[in-house]
Amino acid sequence: MLKILRVDASARVEASVSRQLADSVIEAIKFNQRDVEVIKRDVGQNPPGFVSQDWIAAAFSKQRTQAQKELLRQSDQLIGEVRRADVILLSTPMYNYGMPASLKAWIDQVVRVNETFTFDLSRGDRPIEPTLSGKRVVALTSWGEFGFEAGGINEGGDNLVPHLRYVSRYLGVQDFHHIGVEYQEFGDVRYAQSKTAAFAAAQNLGAAIAKNT
Numbered sequence: 160m161l162k163i164l165r166v167d168a169s170a171r172v173e174a175s176v177s178r179q180l181a182d183s184v185i186e187a188i189k190f191n192q193r194d195v196e197v198i199k200r201d202v203g204q205n206p207p208g209f210v211s212q213d214w215i216a217a218a219f220s221k222q223r224t225q226a227q228k229e230l231l232r233q234s235d236q237l238i239g240e241v242r243r244a245d246v247i248l249l250s251t252p253m254y255n256y257g258m259p260a261s262l263k264a265w266i267d268q269v270v271r272v273n274e275t276f277t278f279d280l281s282r283g284d285r286p287i288e289p290t291l292s293g294k295r296v297v298a299l300t301s302w303g304e305f306g307f308e309a310g311g312i313n314e315g316g317d318n319l320v321p322h323l324r325y326v327s328r329y330l331g332v333q334d335f336h337h338i339g340v341e342y343q344e345f346g347d348v349r350y351a352q353s354k355t356a357a358f359a360a361a362q363n364l365g366a367a368i369a370k371n372t
Contacts, residue, residue: 164244187365291331303344
């Protein structure tokens with residue numbers, strides 16, 4: 160069975176383009192692969208808790224109190240969902256040139272010492288090592304503006320996709336894919352063209368994932 164973890168971060172629901180992209184990918188996967196389980200985690204509507212001083216102490220503690228175990232209960236659940244997944248779909252808009260706070264909170268709950276990475280200073284300047292592997296991570300994004308590529312009008316302004324690409328190593332990434340829609344706030348012909356291209360790419364990627372699992 161192909162297990163998909165779908166994480167939606169948009170504060171919008173019906174009007175969310177990133178959610179629609181996730182729908183398209185899953186639709187294509189299910190069309191080409193009958194045995195599919197989708198684990199849904201909507202952080203846009205139900206954000207995880209933020210990391211606190213007590214949370215950090217609990218995460219690094221070797222012998223936890225019952226209170227510390229309770230504090231990490233949500234993190235344990237979210238990490239369990241990541242472990243189960245073969246494919247992780249991250250559908251998210253870019254807010255203020257970065258990821259929504261709800262998605263960052265999810266990442267902070269999931270990227271945890273001795274769970275999704277180990278830390279050992281004997282490794283020298285690379286003490287952190289991921290513990291998960293073999294997963295596909297797909298970032299499905301929507302941008303109000305455009306031109307974030309090298310040489311584009313907003314080059315350097317995209318702090319969403321590079322962050323997701325880098326942190327995905329702690330989600331067990333083997334293959335990272337990105338599909339995005341630009342020009343959303345312009346709503347002109349360029350937006351329509353960007354949507355058409357992105358949804359075509361989403362269908363193709365979903366079919367490819369289904370056929371290569």
